[in-house]
Each structure stands twice: as structure tokens, then as C-alpha cells.
Amino acid sequence: MRDAPPLVYADSVDIPVLFRDGPAKRPYKKWRTAAHSAWLSPGAFPAANGWYLPTTTWRDVVKAATEVGRDVTPWLHQAQQLARSELVARVAPLYAYLGIHAYDGQHAHNAGRRLTVNAVYEHGTERTAKSALGYRLGMTMTEWACRSLMGLGQTWHIEDGGPDPALRKIFKDPTQTLPDLWGVHKGEDTYWLIEAKGGNVRKKSLDEGWHQLKEGSKIMAAYEHRLILCGASVQRQGDLFLTIDHDQHSGKPPTASHPEPTTGSQSAGMPEDHLGDSDEALMGTARAQMLLYLALRSAPVERLRTVGLIADRSTRRAPLGGLTTPLERDGSIWELRQAVRARTRNEDTRRTISRGMGLDDFLTYRIPGTELRLGMSRRLFAACAQLHREDALIAERTPGLRAEDQRVADEPADQDVQEERRRTERRIFRDQQEELRTRIAPRVRDAYEEGTDRQWRELLPSGQEPMLDLDQHPGLLEAATPETYLAVRQEDLPYEDR
Numbered sequence: 001m002r003d004a005p006p007l008v009y010a011d012s013v014d015i016p017v018l019f020r021d022g023p024a025k026r027p028y029k030k031w032r033t034a035a036h037s038a039w040l041s042p043g044a045f046p047a048a049n050g051w052y053l054p055t056t057t058w059r060d061v062v063k064a065a066t067e068v069g070r071d072v073t074p075w076l077h078q079a080q081q082l083a084r085s086e087l088v089a090r091v092a093p094l095y096a097y098l099g100i101h102a103y104d105g106q107h108a109h110n111a112g113r114r115l116t117v118n119a120v121y122e123h124g125t126e127r128t129a130k131s132a133l134g135y136r137l138g139m140t141m142t143e144w145a146c147r148s149l150m151g152l153g154q155t156w157h158i159e160d161g162g163p164d165p166a167l168r169k170i171f172k173d174p175t176q177t178l179p180d181l182w183g184v185h186k187g188e189d190t191y192w193l194i195e196a197k198g199g200n201v202r203k204k205s206l207d208e209g210w211h212q213l214k215e216g217s218k219i220m221a222a223y224e225h226r227l228i229l230c231g232a233s234v235q236r237q238g239d240l241f242l243t244i245d246h247d248q249h250s251g252k253p254p255t256a257s258h259p260e261p262t263t264g265s266q267s268a269g270m271p272e273d274h275l276g277d278s279d280e281a282l283m284g285t286a287r288a289q290m291l292l293y294l295a296l297r298s299a300p301v302e303r304l305r306t307v308g309l310i311a312d313r314s315t316r317r318a319p320l321g322g323l324t325t326p327l328e329r330d331g332s333i334w335e336l337r338q339a340v341r342a343r344t345r346n347e348d349t350r351r352t353i354s355r356g357m358g359l360d361d362f363l364t365y366r367i368p369g370t371e372l373r374l375g376m377s378r379r380l381f382a383a384c385a386q387l388h389r390e391d392a393l394i395a396e397r398t399p400g401l402r403a404e405d406q407r408v409a410d411e412p413a414d415q416d417v418q419e420e421r422r423r424t425e426r427r428i429f430r431d432q433q434e435e436l437r438t439r440i441a442p443r444v445r446d447a448y449e450e451g452t453d454r455q456w457r458e459l460l461p462s463g464q465e466p467m468l469d470l471d472q473h474p475g476l477l478e479a480a481t482p483e484t485y486l487a488v489r490q491e492d493l494p495y496e497d498r
Contacts, residue, residue: 009326010490011058011477012111013100016241017145019049023206023245026233031241038107042322043151044187045226045246055111056322058100058493059479060148061140062372063323063486065090066292068143068181070157073290074429077388077395083294088369093133094140095371097121098240099496115240118496134199137240139180141232142196145242146183148322152192154271154284155183158216161430171219178219179212179227189253191225193217201231206245217249224251270323272482273313275380275448279441282448286383289484290391292374293384297461299365304466306361306456307375308337308354313482324479324486337470354468361468362485363456371492375485381459382451383444390440394432 016031017039027034030051039046039054046052066087076083099118105111121130146152158178161171171178179195193216195209206229213227229245271281286293296304310316310333316325327333340354354361364375376384433440457465475490 007326007329008055008109008111009057009328009477011100011488011493012055013058013061013113013115014053014055014105014110015115015141015144016239017052017054017149018241018243019046019052020243020245021049022247023203023210023229025203026201027241027243029238031233031239036106038109039149041150045150045185053106053110054149055109056144056148057324057326057479059326059477059486059488060323061115061144062091062094062488063479064143064147065094065136065140066372066374067288068139068155071160071287071290073294073388074391074395074426076291076294077392080294080298083291083298084367084369086291087295087367087372087374090136090140091367091370091372093136095492095494097125097133098137099494101239101496103239116238116496117234117240118494121234130199134197134201136198137234138196138198138201138230138232141198141240141242142181142194142228142230144323145230145244146181146192146194146228150185151187152183152185154288155181155194158182159426161434171216176219177212177215179209179216182216184254185226188226189224190248191220191223191254192228193220193225194228194230196230196232198232198234200235201233201243206231206243210245213247217247220251221249222251224253225249270481272484275483279445282383283387283437283441283444285483286380286387286444286448289376289380290384290388292376292484293381293388295367295374296363296365296376296381297385297388301460301462301464301466303365304460305364305469306466307364307469307478307485308340308359309333309362309480309485310336311355311358311360316480316482324481327478327480334472337472341470354470361456362480363466364469364485364487371488373485373487377451377483378454378456378459379448379451380483382454383448385459386444386447387440390436390443391433394429394436397432 016036018027018031034051036051036053039052041047069090072086073083097117097120099116100113101116102112103114121133143155146155158171158180179193181194181196183192183194184190185192193213195213197205197209209229213229217225217227227247227249231243232240233243234240271285274281275285310330315330336357336359340357340359343353360377362375362377363381364373366373451459455465457463476487477490478485478487480486
């Protein structure tokens with residue numbers, strides 16, 4: 001049922017969210033005192049403005065953190081291990097400065113826990129470090145709000161090109177003042193232009209973000225689009241809350257370059273649900289998971305593990321929206337893992353039996369410097385591997401993108417000149433990706449289909465098979481999407497005593 005109360009998990013938190021028609025003064029203390037409506041619009045934009053109190057999980061928040069932002073993978077072809085460092089940079093500020101504390105919820109389905117900034121952030125952190133958290137927090141919570149809460153599809157950084165192929169050169173123009181992100185909402189059949197603000201968000205900052213959105217709206221004037229300005233506010237002695245200022249413009253529907261089928265607003269925002277029948281969804285998902293792929297590919301094989309998940313993807317539809325499905329209440333997974341473990345201790349035989357019994361083994365790796373174990377399926381890994389090979393060929397033809405080019409090039413002293421050169425490199429690379437898309441997509445599709453029957457030793461550079469982990473780890477909070485995996489330990493959650 002769409003209006004059924006969500007299940008509350010060990011890492012569940014409530015996020016106060018205020019929807020408004022445009023920027024206004026910060027709603028001081030109202031995130032605590034105002035009456036918050038229950039969130040009954042999963043996967044869709046709410047019908048009315050006002051305060052809402054949706055419940056989510058820490059897992060969904062950190063999943064959003066790992067996926068949002070500029071695509072940096074073109075610069076990782078010669079230094080793939082830096083993908084792990086980038087994942088650390090996206091997640092570590094959240095663990096460092098956020099806490100979870102208890103409060104009295106307003107609805108029966110609320111978790112009774114909220115996110116807050118911790119004492120170190122409030123009293124000991126320098127202003128520049130607070131600014132760094134503000135950026136990362138703004139991007140993360142914007143991604144969470146748009147995708148987990150309101151069912152938007154994959155988001156893309158505006159510097160990687162605009163929504164419509166005919167407009168992408170304009171969106172890449174460094175002289176334009178533009179928002180951070182864009183996406184396509186399949187339930188609405190509408191483009192979204194999105195600006196993220198985070199930290200001690202005041203009206204001046206929101207007004208600046210609104211101006212960026214309006215400039216993007218001028219470019220998108222011919223198309224139906226929604227403007228979203230998300231402010232993720234934290235301040236002294238205050239909980240995290242969001243303001244979502246919005247505006248909608250009529251026009252033509254999105255172009256045919258985004259053809260994932262729509263099967264209802266709740267699943268329409270999840271491209272992974274459509275990988276079997278949409279090349280666009282497959283290419284978009286592989287592109288979005290390239291950072292994770294490179295982290296797995298470059299990891300020492302002795303640190304890699306595979307975990308058994310139910311092969312039937314339909315069991316991993318996130319309840320009431322969300323990016324991930326928590327797994328701790330799915331008893332069938334534990335039963336199958338125990339059954340396979342009891343049958344044999346031989347690794348190769350165990351793998352054969354597990355697949356025959358309906359388990360699929362996902363490759364996983366604990367990202368050093370974080371509390372996260374991330375992973376993906378073999379068929380998505382194979383698709384990413386093919387896309388990586390295609391990107392590597394493009395990078396070789398793009399001056400300045402290769403690591404060896406960067407080492408020998410004379411760096412200009414002027415930062416503006418340097419940034420302009422790097423924008424040019426990105427533009428050339430993205431233009432070539434777009435030109436070759438119709439040629440590359442069938443190769444990625446073939447790799448995806450063939451990956452189902454390949455062994456991990458065939459897919460990994462080491463040529464070795466990682467250990468299959470079927471043990472039940474107390475306190476491990478696992479979650480998955482149809483093709484990716486995420487786990488955190490309950491003891492590592494950022495609890496804050498108050």
C-alpha cells in the first residue's frame with residue numbers, strides 16, 4: 001500500500017522537510033515546533049506545501065553521498081585506486097560531524113531519531129571545515145530528497161552536460177551561472193533542475209541558488225521542467241532539516257533520449273529496475289556506478305569478498321520509495337545462506353550450489369577510511385568493465401586527461417586559465433562519449449548479458465576468485481538495490497548522546 005507506514009530499522013531517522021514556493025527566511029525552530037504531516041507521497045512530489053516528517057535510513061543517506069556529484073572517473077584511468085579516495089571524501093565528512101539523537105516523534109511510524117551536528121562541529125570545527133561539510137551535506141541530502149523521497153531518476157552534474165543533447169554545449173558554457181544537478185522524473189515525465197545548499201543556510205544563499213535555477217530555466221524554456229532548491233540546514237543546537245523551494249514550468253516533454261519504461265511512480269525513479277529492457281537505463285546505471293567499479297577493480301583481491309543475495313531482483317524494491325532495501329528482516333536470505341553453508345565447505349562447489357539454490361554472489365569491498373562495505377553484481381560489473389574500456393579509448397584521444405599528460409604538462413599559474421583548460425578537456429571528452437553512444441551501448445549490453453554466466457576470476461584483473469562470505473555477522477546492517485550492495489555496522493552509526 002502506498003500509504004502504509006514504513007518499517008523502522010535500527011538506523012532509521014526522521015528528516016523534517018519544508019516545501020515552499022520560493023526562498024524565504026530560515027524557519028527558526030519550526031523544524032521542532034511546527035505540526036509535521038506524515039509523508040504519504042513516496043516517489044512523487046507532494047500535493048501541498050508545508051512541513052513533512054518522512055523517515056529514512058542512514059544507509060539511504062550514505063548511498064546518496066556515494067553517488068552524487070561530478071563524474072570524476074575520466075581522470076582515474078591511470079590511477080584507479082583514487083576512486084577509493086573519492087568515496088572517502090564523499091562519506092567521511094558525514095561520519096565526522098553528524099550525530100543521531102532521540103526525540104519524541106510526531107507520528108506512529110516515525111523512528112524517534114533525528115540527525116544533528118555533533119559537539120565537535122558546534123564548538124571545535126574551523127569555518128573552512130564547516131564549509132566543506134556544508135557542500136557535501138547539501139549535495140547528499142539533495143540527492144536523497146530528490147531520489148529517495150520524490151522518485152527522481154539518476155541525477156547528473158550540470159558540468160557533465162545539460163538534459164537535452166541540443167542544449168548541452170550551452171550547459172557546459174563556463175560563463176553561464178547554472179544549478180548543480182539535473183534529472184528526469186519518469187512519473188511526471190518532466191526535467192528537474194536542482195540546486196543544493198548546505199550548512200548554515202540563510203536566505204542570501206538561497207536567493208543565489210534561486211538565481212542559478214532561473215538562469216537554467218531560461219535555457220530550458222521550451223521544455224516542461226521543475227526547479228528544485230534544496231537547503232540542508234544545520235546550526236548550533238539544531239537538528240538537520242530541509243527546505244525545498246520549487247517552481248514548475250510548462251513546455252514540451254523530455255526528449256526520446258531517456259526512454260526507460262514507466263511502470264508506476266514508485267519504480268519509475270529506479271533505472272536499475274529497467275536494465276533488462278532499456279539500453280539507456282543500463283548505460284546510465286553503469287555510468288553512475290563507475291566510481292564503485294573502479295574502487296572494486298583496484299582493490300587487493302585478498303580484501304574482496306562476495307556475499308550471497310537472492311537472485312530474484314523483485315525482492316529488492318525499496319519500500320515506499322528510497323534507494324535501498326534493508327535486508328535484515330528478509331529471513332529467506334539467511335535461510336539460503338545457511339543451507340548453502342551446510343551443504344559443503346568447498347569454495348567452487350559452494351558457488352555452484354548457491355547459484356543453483358537461487359543466490360547470486362555480489363562482489364564487495366570495505367572502503368578504507370570509511371565504515372562502508374560497498375558492492376555490485378557480476379553482470380553490472382561486466383557492463384561497467386566494458387564501459388570503462390570504451391572510456392579509456394576516448395581518454396587516450398583527449399589531450400590532458402591521461403595522468404602522464406598531467407605530469408609533463410606546464411601548469412598555468414593563473415587558476416582561471418587552469419580551470420578553463422580543464423573545462424575544455426571535460427567538454428571534449430563528454431562530446432566524444434555522446435557521439436559514440438550508439439556504438440558503445442550495444443557492447444555494454446552484450447557485456448551485461450554475458451556477465452551473468454562469467455566467473456569473478458574472469459572479470460577481475462587478478463584472475464583470482466574472491467572468498468564467498470555466507471556468515472551471519474551480528475550488528476551488520478545490509479541493504480541492496482537490484483544490482484548494488486551496501487552494509488554498515490550498527491556500532492558504527494554516528495549516535496549522539498543528548
